Amino acid sequence: MRATIHDVALVAKVSIKTVSRVLNDERYVREDTRQRVRAAVAQLNFHPSAAARLLGGGRSYQIGFICDNPNPYYVFELQMGIRDRAAQDGVRVLAQPYDRDTDGLTAEIGALIHATRVDGLILTPPVTDRRDVLDLLVGSSIPVVRVQPGSDHHLTPAVAIDNVAAARAMTEHLIARGHRRIGFIGGPDAFKVSGERRTGYEAALKAAGFPIDPALIAQGDFGVAAGSAGGALLIDAEATAIFAASDAMAAGVLAEAHRRGMTLPRDLSVCGFDDSSLASSVWPPLTTVRQPLRDIGWHAADLLLTTDPDQPHRTLPFEIIERASTMHR
Structure with missing residues (x-):
């Protein structure tokens, strides 16, 4: 049967509340206790549900990826970079494609935040420059990182090329x-x-x-x-x-x-x-x-998951790749 938080508490010889504090990465837990709980989690292959974390008032360990681009390669590469960085912290990525022309875009993003209580959002163009969306997110105090913003650069951390x-x-x-x-x-x-x-x-x-x-x-x-x-x-x-x-x-x-x-x-x-x-x-x-693109996605997730980033705005290098479709006149 699937292990429960009660099983982890029994193996670690601590209370359920202490297990919850460790899972939610809360402070004021002794390091030896924290290590004992983590060892029990690994031993039992315990995977706490997002719902349980939410009920406990902790992080959801989920981030949202808001995308609207006609190029599937662009979306895939960004998503893979985001996933690679998020996996380092045991965080799940929820990818949500949206139609930039819909009148209900702001309401839909608000509903996503309310339903999942994601720990943060990554926005891609052109949603990254939607003022109504930015007003909602900045007002809600949810962490946001934007990919390739073209305006209001001071509002959020961002990753881009020139x-x-x-x-x-x-x-x-x-x-x-x-x-x-x-x-x-x-x-x-x-x-x-x-x-x-x-x-x-x-x-x-x-x-x-x-x-x-x-x-x-x-x-x-x-x-x-x-x-x-x-x-x-x-x-x-x-x-x-x-x-x-x-x-x-x-x-x-x-x-x-x-x-x-x-x-x-x-x-x-x-x-x-x-x-x-x-x-x-x-x-x-x-x-x-x-x-x-994959590096851009990785850095966007890193900015979102790093509590005190040294570089809130990161500009990554581009490169000219010469192949056979061009030649001298």
Whole structure:
């Protein structure tokens, strides 16, 4: 039969209340007693239920991961990083996908907090910049860490890469290879990173003395279909290189170029952003910006679970990965 807290108390020769204090990591328990209880827990393979912890008024040992992104690779990699760090503290991760356009988003997040009493939340774009959600969470005093926030940076700890610098570096990479008509496909406006990546793209062009040509800028949604549509517009505008703000959109550009019978990268250089698994499986393999998504997830969880973090805002490095989808003019 499954061991109970009563069994742990008997083996450790302490009261049930003392076992509860140790499980909830409360203070004022002697170290030898704490070690005896932990040894009994291990011996009996005891796993206290979240409900029992909640009834005892302690931590739930659960954190919430709020996600809304059309790229499943992005969500998976972040979640794996969060899980790896949470597992070190015996914490469960509750992943909750949400529709950013729903009117009831704030109420749904509030219901999640009330029903599970999670110990904290990790928010990802674009929910990370929803002011109504931030007001709710800051007002509730629940610990929150945001991934890639684009506004109100002072409100919560956060983990990010420098999207402006990354997009500028990729655009400069294309300029250094002789490209002068460089197209850009941005992401949806709801994602602050979309604007940051466009800012980086335009900054590189201005620094090189190139004009910002509206005909070379297309709007996308981070998906493959939007990449194909944007690619069609930019190819018609005689772009020699196209920088898409996600690997999925870059893959759509490749598909459109193949449909037109173009030889890649001789006729068109294409690059993306993320370095997802898609980047190395398309043909030709994509030159892309690698953002360390799993590391970002790990650090987000670490900020949430560390009681007194030395760095409430962590910026992780990006890397330009050059593959066969780009070449010199």
